[in-house]
Amino acid sequence: MPPKTAAPAAPDAYKKLGAAKLLKIHELMVRARLLEERLIKMSKGGDGFFWIGGPGEEAFNVPLGMQIKKGHGVNFDFLHLHYRSAAITLAMGAKPIDALRQMRSVATDPYSKGRNFVNHYAIPEYNVVPVSPTIETQYSTSIGTGIAQARAKTDAVTIVNGGDAGTAEGDFHSCLVWANRPVLPLPILIIVVNNGWGISTAGRTQHGEKNISDWAKPFPDMPGKTINGNDIIESWAALEEAFSYVRKNRKPYLLEARTSRLYGHSSSSGANRIPEPDCIELLEKGMTERGLAKAADFKKTWDAEAAALDAAHKQVKVEPFPETASVWEDVFADGLPSSYPTKGGS
Amino acid sequence: MANMAQAIRMALHYGEQELGVTEIFGEDVGPPLGGVFTATQGLKNAWNSPLDERGIIGAALGLAWAGARPVAEIQFVDYIFNVIDMLKLAANGHWSSGGRYKTPMVVMTPTGSGIHGSMYHSHSFDSISTKLHGMKVVCPSTPIDAYGLMIAAIKSDDPVLFLKPKALLRSKGEELIPGEPDEKTLHDMIDAPLGDRSKWKAKWPKLTDYAVEIGKAKISHAGEDATIVTHGRMAPVCLDVARRFKAEGKGRIEVIDLRSLIPYDWEAIKASVKKTGRVLFINEETEITNFAEHLIRRLVDECFYELKVRPRLLAGKATPGIGLSPNLEYFIQPQTKDVERAISEMLADPA
Secondary structure: OOOOOOOOOOOOHHHHHOHHHHHHHHHHHHHHHHHHHHHHHHHHOOOOOOOOOOOOOHHHHHHHHHOOOOOOOOOOOEEEOOOOOHHHHHHHOOOHHHHHHHHHOOOOOOOOOOOOOOOOOOEHHHOEOOOOOOOOHHHHHHHHHHHHHHHOOOOOOEEEEEEOHHHHOHHHHHHHHHHOOOOOOOOEEEEEEEOOEEOOEEHHHOOOOOOHHHHHOOOOOOOEEEEEOOOHHHHHHHHHHHHHHHHHHOOOEEEEEEOOOOOOOOHHHOOOOOOOOOHHHHHHHHHHHOOOOOHHHHHHHHHHHHHHHHHHHHHHOOOOOOOHHHHHOOOOOOOOOOOOOOOOOO | OOEHHHHHHHHHHHHHHHOOOOOEEEOOOOOOOOOOOOOOOOOOOEEEOOOOHHHHHHHHHHHHHOOOOOEEEOOOHHHHHHHHHHHHHHHHHHHHOOOOOOOOOEEEEEEOOOOOOHHHOOOOOHHHHOOOOOOEEEOOOOHHHHHHHHHHHHHOOOOEEEEEEHHHOOOEOOOOOOOOOOHHHHHHHHOOOOOOOOOOOOOOOOOOOOOOOOOOOEEEEOOOOEEEEEOOOHHHHHHHHHHHHHHOOOOOEEEEEOOEEEOOOHHHHHHHHHHHOOEEEEEEEEOOOOHHHHHHHHHHHHHHHHOOOOOEEEEEOOOOOOOOOHHHHHHHOOOHHHHHHHHHHHHHOOO
């Protein structure tokens, strides 16, 4: 499904955002794209196993990451992400090398100690709660941090994101109902990134609703909006509006961003480039046309990010894999009881 | 003497007052009902949720990650089957995050048969719950253990599934909970009146920090001739039979009330079986892939030469559900006469 444009960006919107900020956004988008492409190569080259990620979503995810109130605890934003969210975490300050570590499943993987798929983050210092391979469960867990923040005197909010296909799951609808309880509305920015696909199944064959954001219609205090998530300007503005509403009103907002899916679902579909609109190309074109940057500026960024990634990859390749005994770490928070069965049978 | 529902209520109140429990929720958990078994009546932080088990567990998980110590209820364990993946998330979150996220949450839920609950109010979840590795699982059989295990569960940094035996929630124990007043006074203080409750507030006795360590079994009846390992609804049945057997000179039965299924008190089981050489596991779960089968296999591995006779299991029959007719329920689920028969057979088995 080609991404739809709700409304063209205003002619001066690029200049309003400013060259410096746009170049920073561009740098983060390039970092995220190169990281995902490196992860794909690693998965295909025996330097890791399964890949799943979000190349094509950078124009929406980078502004999202940049607008987070970042920190730890209820006075900062909580994020319930899924596995296409690398650009969000990078925009918040996560290091690409840590994703490489998780892909190679080495002991230094800070998110899971080599236990989980790549792009399954857990970053308590940023309130990024553990990402699970299970589809849509993050919409149920977002209810909890939303309650904690509804009770607290804070402008911090909960952000949950996931894909369009997962909205068929009950967890999505649980989130809508709980976020709109009259006795305690929740400050949750409910995001659906709609790339039009659920693995190999076209969304248009399974979903009769015109827009996923139309699910906001039954709830009078929850705005719903669909935007072109390939457009950096539209994404930035829509996120500003949504964040502002949730922070101020302490009520939910449902935001649907339509984006490309540039490398298919995951390793399971080959992870080859798909001819869909590329949001980085669109940003570079928009900035060049307005005289905000030149091709050489962009090349410098691409080269610098690639070099940094090369160095990180080189380092990760010599880092150790986890010791087998480490499987008994973290089973329980207070340690493994001495009589816990550990032999795997007789 | 407090009943088990009152004991749980008092532990939750202690949790509110002293242990930082700010959210106690689930279907009909808040006023006016205070839980379908009244285990949450009068609690200041108890509230009603939508009728949505996935949302309930998701909310608890999110609250735990946000630093709260929530207590959530699934109204009957029979309704928990559609949230198994959410429970798995709670159980594996600490491990999958490399130890970066702790999950201090309690999920309490009535389990088992004994209330004529038919197809969907009689399930046991005990064996399945032991497969949620990373989750601690407790199941008291007395009010004082319910009180102490709930306090321990609230304090735990791990997720704890607190199984409440449905049939025992109105039962009274033999030991007073520290701070518990006489029965009538307690009733007047913490049981909501019938009719309009809108202005009613509980008055709480002065309670203390009495915790039962998770993972520690209780020898509820000492004996030398045979060992019974049990928990939940079957524990008082086994205790009663053991007392009668002793009084009637039929045998000296040691009864181990597990109290915790995960982690289980392996040392207590092993020590007792080494002493008696005869062991019978009794629980309400169906016999196929029963949790006790794991314990039997481990006993065979580690105590084979101490066993005088084959280890046995008395369990529920592997039917798709519990039938409503008493004839059906009492046949499917172990009853007192079944316990007596199984013990007698074990004692009669030549070594």
